[in-house]
Amino acid sequence: xxxxxxxxxxxxxxxxxxxxxxxxxxxxxxxxxxxxxxxxxxxxxxxxxxxxxxxxxxxxxxxxxxxxxxxxxxxxxxxxxxxxxxxxxxxxxxxxxxxxxxxxxxxxxxxxxxxxxxxxxxxxxxxxxxxxxxxxxxxxxxxxxxxxxxxxxxxxxxxxxxxxxxxxxxxxxxxxxxxxxxxxxxxxxxxxxxxxxxxxxxxxxxxxxxxxxxxxxxxxxxxxxxxxxxxxxxxxxxxxxx
Amino acid sequence: xxxxxxxxxxxxxxxxxxxxxxxxxxxxxxxxxxxxxxxxxxxxxxxxxxxxxxxxxxxxxxxxxxxxxxxxxxxxxxxxxxxxxxxxxxxxxxxxxxxxxxxxxxxxxxxxxxxxxxxxxxxxxxxxxxxxxxxxxxxxxxxxxxxxxxxxxxxxxxxxxxxxxxxxxxxxxxxxxxxxxxxxxxxxxxxxxxxxxxxxxxxxxxxxxxxxxxxxxxxxxxxxxxxxxxxxxxxxxxxxxxxxxxxxxxxxxxxxxxxxxxxxxxxxxxxxxxxxxxxxxxxxxxxxxxxxxxxxxxxxxxxxxxxxxxxxxxxxxxxxxxxxxxxxxxxxxxxxxxxxxxxxxxxxxxxxxxxxxxxxxxxxxxxxxxxx
Numbered sequence: 001x002x003x004x005x006x007x008x009x010x011x012x013x014x015x016x017x018x019x020x021x022x023x024x025x026x027x028x029x030x031x032x033x034x035x036x037x038x039x040x041x042x043x044x045x046x047x048x049x050x051x052x053x054x055x056x057x058x059x060x061x062x063x064x065x066x067x068x069x070x071x072x073x074x075x076x077x078x079x080x081x082x083x084x085x086x087x088x089x090x091x092x093x094x095x096x097x098x099x100x101x102x103x104x105x106x107x108x109x110x111x112x113x114x115x116x117x118x119x120x121x122x123x124x125x126x127x128x129x130x131x132x133x134x135x136x137x138x139x140x141x142x143x144x145x146x147x148x149x150x151x152x153x154x155x156x157x158x159x160x161x162x163x164x165x166x167x168x169x170x171x172x173x174x175x176x177x178x179x180x181x182x183x184x185x186x187x188x189x190x191x192x193x194x195x196x197x198x199x200x201x202x203x204x205x206x207x208x209x210x211x212x213x214x215x216x217x218x219x220x221x222x223x224x225x226x227x228x229x230x231x232x233x234x235x236x237x238x239x240x241x242x
Numbered sequence: 243x244x245x246x247x248x249x250x251x252x253x254x255x256x257x258x259x260x261x262x263x264x265x266x267x268x269x270x271x272x273x274x275x276x277x278x279x280x281x282x283x284x285x286x287x288x289x290x291x292x293x294x295x296x297x298x299x300x301x302x303x304x305x306x307x308x309x310x311x312x313x314x315x316x317x318x319x320x321x322x323x324x325x326x327x328x329x330x331x332x333x334x335x336x337x338x339x340x341x342x343x344x345x346x347x348x349x350x351x352x353x354x355x356x357x358x359x360x361x362x363x364x365x366x367x368x369x370x371x372x373x374x375x376x377x378x379x380x381x382x383x384x385x386x387x388x389x390x391x392x393x394x395x396x397x398x399x400x401x402x403x404x405x406x407x408x409x410x411x412x413x414x415x416x417x418x419x420x421x422x423x424x425x426x427x428x429x430x431x432x433x434x435x436x437x438x439x440x441x442x443x444x445x446x447x448x449x450x451x452x453x454x455x456x457x458x459x460x461x462x463x464x465x466x467x468x469x470x471x472x473x474x475x476x477x478x479x480x481x482x483x484x485x486x487x488x489x490x491x492x493x494x495x496x497x498x499x500x501x502x503x504x505x506x507x508x509x510x511x512x513x514x515x516x517x518x519x520x521x522x523x524x525x526x527x528x529x530x531x532x533x534x535x536x537x538x539x540x541x542x543x544x545x546x547x548x549x550x551x552x553x554x555x556x557x558x559x560x561x562x563x564x565x566x567x568x569x570x571x572x573x574x575x576x577x578x579x580x581x582x583x584x585x586x587x588x589x590x591x592x593x594x595x596x597x598x599x600x601x602x603x604x605x606x607x608x609x610x611x612x613x614x
Contacts, residue, residue: 013404123436124361124434124435124436125436148379183433200383201383203435203436204381204383204435206433207431207432207435208430208431209432210432218385220394221385221394221395222385224397224398224404227404229403229404229408230404
């Protein structure tokens with residue numbers, strides 16, 4: 001099993017990009033991470049950078065693909081973020097979402113906190129997607145709104161969990177039930193991306209793309225056609241297993 | 243293997259133009275069973291160019307496309323066959339432009355949808371559109387080949403502002419269309435797009451979606467593909483635009499006879515006793531109900547297919563050579579195909595509404611032309 005990876009991370013209609021994407025590929029495994037930071041005084045950028053670096057550094061030290069190892073990656077990132085918050089009062093409010101995917105080139109494991117997402121496409125369909133830690137997702141869980149109403153919900157930016165929270169981080173962690181197969185694809189993205197591209201559009205653009213960069217370019221076109229001029233930062237990592 | 247029925251529909255209208263420059267076609271439904279490797283095909287084209295050239299271009303595109311795709315050998319993949327057919331259609335449009343003495347001034351969009359069992363494949367050049375109606379939600383599957391793509395890419399890199407990109411006067415200009423030599427760009431599925439029972443796929447020319455909003459289009463669709471087509475056209479005409487472009491809509495509904503569970507491939511446990519309503523029934527009752535349902539569906543599909551095919555024969559020939567349609571007395575170019583002036587825009591085709599010629603007030607013309 002091999003992977004082809006491509007990502008985009010852009011400021012959108014804003015002056016600064018507080019999203020970060022990165023990956024590391026080692027002999028025994030690979031790790032991808034995306035973070036969408038928030039907080040004043042440049043805190044958003046700092047938070048997402050700290051989280052991504054902490055996650056990749058820890059994976060390099062211990063390249064394991066398991067739910068236990070995933071929890072270690074996310075808790076370590078949270079610890080470093082909390083330490084930095086304590087060192088600089090202006091950064092005390094900084095927080096970040098995180099999505100992390102690890103693979104041993106056979107199976108996969110992923111964890112997330114906040115409203116950045118991971119999708120797995122299998123046989124051309126969305127086989128699974130992570131559930132946001134957000135107010136509108138809770139309303140979906142309670143049966144109060146339909147899943148497709150999340151994108152337009154007035155509280156869509158109200159996150160219930162993030163790295164950097166005072167409370168202990170409670171990430172959601174999952175593992176692939178079946179081994180990965182050639183033709184599987186992952187899409188990891190921040191809310192500035194998925195808000196403007198629906199799942200059916202992701203699948204349609206996937207059907208038209210031989211390479212992950214083509215897939216991202218098609219979805220980015222849709223995003224720009226729909227987004228307001230001052231739209232949010234957006235980032236996406238596309239991973240094809242081949 | 244589940245058996246899938248395709249239920250087609252179509253509607254077409256001149257709008258406020260005097261000439262119909264849109265063309266469309268279906269492969270024969272009955273051919274689907276005998277040559278299932280190519281599936282069932284729906285294709286639409288929106289011609290551009292002066293006088294009768296736009297009509298000729300779209301007709302040439304449809305005919306070349308259908309005959310090229312119809313010659314698909316079994317070992318050729320659907321995406322490869324679609325790509326080959328688009329290139330053949332492009333050659334046909336280029337030749338039609340040369341023959342009319344207006345090279346470079348003739349063009350056509352094209353969207354083709356191939357239905358193979360539970361999968362959809364498509365090819366698109368230009369800005370005609372393919373939609374999926376699933377569970378009441380309408381999604382445009384295709385992206386358009388317009389200058390907006392270049393502008394938005396520049397905006398995403400910060401080299402121009404988002405406002406500049408949005409307000410650029412050439413935003414809608416086509417960057418790829420049949421009639422270019424060589425063809426600039428083609429959207430092509432390289433993998434199957436899975437369909438579900440109850441899905442409806444619609445193809446339309448820009449006369450529809452430049453008149454109606456996405457919400458209006460979603461509101462106007464119907465479970466019945468023929469009614470969807472008629473209602474999109476009717477709603478667009480209700481907007482009463484003074485310069486209403488030609489309107490063409492095709493729809494194909496998907497009706498899986500054995501109601502196979504689309505989630506089965508993803509590891510869900512398909513329950514053989516489960517019916518559409520979720521109740522359990524004895525095998526005998528199920529078989530009886532199944533037979534009755536199958537007969538009903540067959541009768542309805544047969545009636546619709548007959549109506550559509552009869553309709554098609556009146557409109558455009560599918561396999562036979564071009565049938566000349568009566569030329570409009572005061573034919574008017576529906577879309578100016580003149581290349582734009584500035585140097586970096588030469589490859590673009592500007593689609594601009596034309597002023598109508600005198601004659602009838604548009605409303606009256608619309609009423610007279612309102613037939614499906």
